[in-house]
Amino acid sequence: MADKYHDTVAASAVTTDDSQVAEAVAKIIAEHKAENMTPEVMRMLFGCIDLTTLKATDSQQSVAAFTERVNDFENEHGDLPNVAAICVYPNFAQVVRTVLEVSGVNVACVAGGFPSSQTFPEVKVAETALAVEGGADEIDVVINLGDFLDGDWEQVADDLDEIKHSCRERSLKVILETGALKTARNIRDASVIAMYSGADFIKTSTGKEYPGASLEAAYVMALAIKEYAEKTGRMVGLKVAGGVTTADEAVAYYTIVKEVLGEKWLSSEYFRIGASRLANNLLTEILGTETKFF
Numbered sequence: 348m349a350d351k352y353h354d355t356v357a358a359s360a361v362t363t364d365d366s367q368v369a370e371a372v373a374k375i376i377a378e379h380k381a382e383n384m385t386p387e388v389m390r391m392l393f394g395c396i397d398l399t400t401l402k403a404t405d406s407q408q409s410v411a412a413f414t415e416r417v418n419d420f421e422n423e424h425g426d427l428p429n430v431a432a433i434c435v436y437p438n439f440a441q442v443v444r445t446v447l448e449v450s451g452v453n454v455a456c457v458a459g460g461f462p463s464s465q466t467f468p469e470v471k472v473a474e475t476a477l478a479v480e481g482g483a484d485e486i487d488v489v490i491n492l493g494d495f496l497d498g499d500w501e502q503v504a505d506d507l508d509e510i511k512h513s514c515r516e517r518s519l520k521v522i523l524e525t526g527a528l529k530t531a532r533n534i535r536d537a538s539v540i541a542m543y544s545g546a547d548f549i550k551t552s553t554g555k556e557y558p559g560a561s562l563e564a565a566y567v568m569a570l571a572i573k574e575y576a577e578k579t580g581r582m583v584g585l586k587v588a589g590g591v592t593t594a595d596e597a598v599a600y601y602t603i604v605k606e607v608l609g610e611k612w613l614s615s616e617y618f619r620i621g622a623s624r625l626a627n628n629l630l631t632e633i634l635g636t637e638t639k640f641f
């Protein structure tokens with residue numbers, strides 16, 4: 348299909364060979380992960396967490412209590428960085444915004460028909476706008492996977508373009524749902540489309556129906572981000588999410604980002620881990636004692 352997105356994707360030199368990707372990831376992890384298993388790296392990773400609650404049972408009260416823990420964290424662990432953001436469903440933007448007392452922690456909301464993107468474009472735009480109005484600093488949306496897999500990339504891009512517009516100046520994180528895309532080719536192609544459609548971050552997964560983040564997906568996305576930065580001069584961030592639970596896993600993702608993208612990407616401005624279970628495990632490693640703070 349000839350359109351500008353197919354031409355742009357065709358110009359990408361990022362590998363689409365799954366075995367090459369697997370080999371490269373295994374090599375990076377074998378050679379570099381051990382050196383990153385340090386308290387300093389884990390502190391930095393804690394500050395890159397999008398502390399997430401995306402449950403059907405979330406309520407005004409539970410989300411307020413969740414946010415209070417982030418306020419408390421500052422008082423009880425002032426020597427550690429706080430999490431980067433609190434990530435909630437869009438109807439809770441205002442609760443988090445109202446309860447949140449600490450500076451430097453953003454309000455992130457999933458929107459755009461999360462986690463399937465299967466709704467009307469008007470609904471996606473309206474949901475995004477309402478989350479922004481409620482106080483969201485960051486919006487996480489999924490690409491329309493059906494359109495993507497059909498090859499209708501213009502439609503995928505148009506959708507994102509409209510959502511980006513309704514984000515206004517807020518940060519847009521575009522979720523590729525790499526567990527559904529499966530191949531390096533699909534992940535590379537979706538990364539390129541998302542970035543050329545204005546994504547500020549590309550994110551692996553929703554943490555819902557499909558397999559979550561993988562090192563291989565993160566590697567391909569990091570390569571695409573690097574190529575895009577070289578071509579356009581714009582740094583897009585990487586967010587890994589979905590099933591990232593242990594300190595060991597978090598350090599493995601850090602290692603991929605460090606080796607592919609370098610130090611410039613190693614801060615919460617360009618690297619996030621979206622996780623509902625990681626924070627306590629990282630704290631346990633950092634503090635050297637079993638910790639259940641959140």
Ligand SMILES: O=C[C@H](O)COP(=O)(O)O
Pocket residue numbers: 399401434552553554555559588589590591621622623624625
């Ligand atoms: O966007 C964040 C993910 O939904 C979190 O997934 P998780 O609950 O597996 O950590």
